[in-house]
Amino acid sequence: MRHLGVLARIQLSDDEVTRLTGQLDVIVDNIAKVSQVATPDVVATSHPIPLSNVFRPDEVGETLTREQALQNAPDAADGRFRVTAILGEEQ
Amino acid sequence: MTDIIRLSAAELAAKLTSGEVSSVEATRAHLDRIADVDTDVRAFLHVSDRAIDTAEEIDRRRAAGEPLGELAGVPLAVKDVLVTTDMPSTSGSKILEGYMSPFDATVVARARAAGLVPLGKTNMDEFAMGSSTEHSAYGPTHNPWDLERIPGGSGGGSAAAVAAFEAPLALGSDTGGSIRQPAHVTGTVGVKPTYGGVSRYGAIALASSLDQVGPVTRTVLDSGLLHDVIGGHDHRDSTSLTDVWPSFAAAAREGANGEVLKGLKVGVITELPDSGFQPGVAASFHASLDLMQAHGAEIVEISAPHFEYGVAAYYLILPAEASSNLAKFDSVRFGLRVNRGGTVEDVMAATRDAGFGEEVKRRIILGTYALSAGYYDAYYGSAQKVRTLIQQDFASAFAQVDVIATPSAPTTAFKLGEKIDDPLQMYLNDLTTIPANLAGVPGISIPSGLAAEDGLPVGIQFLAPAREDARLYRVGAALEALLVDSWGGPLLDRAPALGGAR
Amino acid sequence: MAKDKLMDFDKALELFEPVLGFEVHVELNTATKMFSAAPNPANEANHGAEPNTLIAPVDLGLPGSLPVVNEEAVRSSIRLGLALGCSIAESCRFARKNYFYPDLGKNYQISQYDEPIAFEGSVEIELEDGTLVTVPIERAHMEEDAGKLTHMGGATGRIQGAEYSLVDYNRAGVPLVEIVTKPIFGAEHRAPEIAKAYVSAIRDIVKALGISEARLERGNLRCDANVSLRPRGQVKLGTRTETKNVNSMRSVERAVRYEIQRQAAILAEGGSITQETRHWHEDTGTTSPGRPKSDADDYRYFPEPDLLPVLPPRDLVEELRAALPEQPVARRRRLKTEWGFTDLEFQDVRNGGLVEVVEATIVAGATPAAARKWWTGEITRIANLREQDAVDLVTPQGVAALQQLVDAGTLTDKLARQVLEGMVAGEGTPQEIVDARGLAVVSDDGALIAAIDEALASQPDVLEKIRDGKVQAAGAVIGAVMKAMKGQADAARVRELVLERAGSS
Ligand SMILES: [Mg+2]
């Protein structure tokens, strides 16, 4: 559960960890239910209405101004978004 | 002047066109109504301070003889899941408190272009996760039929707003029933269009493969009118269909004469026995079927053996997609930032802990688990197979019938707080609505009457094949006309008075 | 940081067999981004834009925003896949790679996971001595780039010790094709050279296709180099390290050499290699450990629900295949023959990265020999002195014009070198420089004769010798005249005139 909290970037309290651990069963139950019919011969449907090759022409369209881009930033400096120190490295 | 608020959008539009009523008058009447009743109902999170200006502009254009859309000048309530440039968009969450979008959702932009007057943003379960609007970070909305009860969810605010005559029209979003179930419990009309029929651009995503935006109104015709405004292809949404759609308002007008019921085959699902529903809900449902049968419809039993797997599949797909869609709320580019010190990772985790409510965190964790190492195929992939099976059920059903009918939800409005600690019970609310989202087919809920045991509204849902939304408007309008006739007026006339009139 | 122990390279190769693998990210130069209509900073036209000015809502992951696939980026990816000899998928799709990082607007990267657009190919690379090596390609897939972080405060400007970071999302959403090789066996002592030649080959291919600006120093091409060693005779592959984002061809070569030497030293002492990403440090020529591979690499991939499958139409694929440019290796063979260069002459041109400019110089009117001579000779010499790339100093058209002045007799070789200096200094076209500096050959016989008569008069003994038939003695007079003319005289004409004057006096 702690690991899931790390993956989801949610700092879980001890209470939350306990409560949510119990609820993982919901997922386990759902998978058990779904597995009854999700046999290998059934294809998966990822989009309810099948479409393909939906593209956009390579033409510049609406672009935000820098003011618009930064208008909701909790913190910004020098035209960029500002965050506190980063410990881990990029992927 | 109080009469203005009780007009349907179509009626109001006619008076606006004839010049009998101005848009400023109509807008002011609804703003007054909001001021009057919304402290009790709490349908709105934000009321626009520009509505009168917008209405004046429409009146000016009308006076200048400019060609205007049929709904020009009619007020509109907007679910807070839809982003707007002139009002905050929070999706019912603290993490987005005060967020101002630099762009309008496509449906909002289209509504503005058609001359509708945005009145405000309506309350909802946080990020549309819930069936009662109790999971809003800004407090619950109350059902206008009984303020102690839930207005449904997630779009409880939009449904309550139209039910309380605070707006003639509202926009909603439906991921597993969030338009139709609130319609059911508030005695209003709600439509979930065919997936891809209405643009999702600017709808804050819950589960991308299930979400659909749609109309919330008091009459079937009004839904058709609003659907005509917001629907159609949008190149900003890759999943948007390129179909040329017929006029849904025309379909509703055509249906209202009742001819459509002659020979109409209405499917009833064997696997949904009456025992699964509150007696008053089941009774109202059967009364509607009898009425349709009396006017020439044929009721056909059909089997949908995989619908019972829908809820399980839904609660695998939804948290999985939601956990990913909600990752963007990380305190870096917008939204809340909670800095209790430490690295950016710590700030993100603290922000998401403080900014998300319990239900949202719950679903994010479940979704993260469902997608976690090695589980993708077993969980998300298997759930997607159920979608295929449910589509097959629909396909074989629609080979036999024109529409499928179900009660829109198992019970009438329950008491606020009654089920909030019982997520599983809460989830069962969506039993009849979820299959449409999984399969992408359209659904409509219209009021079918009041449950005998509690006097609360009940809705009937119709489902049609994908792309056959017009059929729902025809059938819905036909039944609506018969029912309103039999009641001697709209169901909402029986709702208790609110506010000053109380 | 403790210094790594290194084993002598030849010794390492005696004990271990290196196995290589590469992941190269190519930034496409489409007009707009992969999933948004914002201008693409990896296109020359938008290079150097101010931070956060090339932004559409989806690049910031703004609530309600949605991605839409850039058709041209798909075409470019198909063309690259074909140029790599890959099969193009009948159907492929996008997936979300979920991980939190501040440079990632949505906290997931839209990439391709189990269904890449291109797979199973190979690319022929050419080493410096002309040896051809075939590198097997596993896949090439489409994805989007992340934004750019700048680490502020602290001493180093690096991530460690920084007080805060600033994020520019201009690069977020730039279309990428990630090319992944299969394990490369048999590289042996040429492993570092193969690494360099591979990146060079990818650069040549994307340049020939015109799908990327292909400038390594700008990050248009970024190479992750995987290196593992296994003891001679062992079948099982060793544990590999992945050295990230090596941004020049020389660095790729050095990084691979370094990892071989470092890993060999550890293994020879009975140690084991940690599976990790490592960072290349240009300044010290070393790698250092980064993030260990761990649970955190649980990317929770799933099909991107906001996008639909891509089914490259077969006729489009065939059309693109038919229109592919000549493969760089084949093209070079053809040019070598056409230009009549020897193996060594051609290698000089190729290894100097001068094939394109030599070709352009020939197109502009120079002979192959003259074009080669200028580029591999004087221009390269100046470039080395200035620590710049030869191709950045002058234009092929300028070099051809310069050679034309030489051929016309307007300039001597020596004068032409002076004009070249002027060209490098940006003084104008060769003709403009000749005019401005007054560098043209003195072709006025009157001026020459005056100088000759003066030189003959001051060296009567020389005059004597010439008259005695010792014609070679004329050299001293010619030298004096050339000096007086500041080199701006045609030495052959001076010689003629000297003999004439000596005879007629
Ligand atoms: Mg990679």
Ligand SMILES: [Zn+2]
């Ligand atoms: Zn990559």
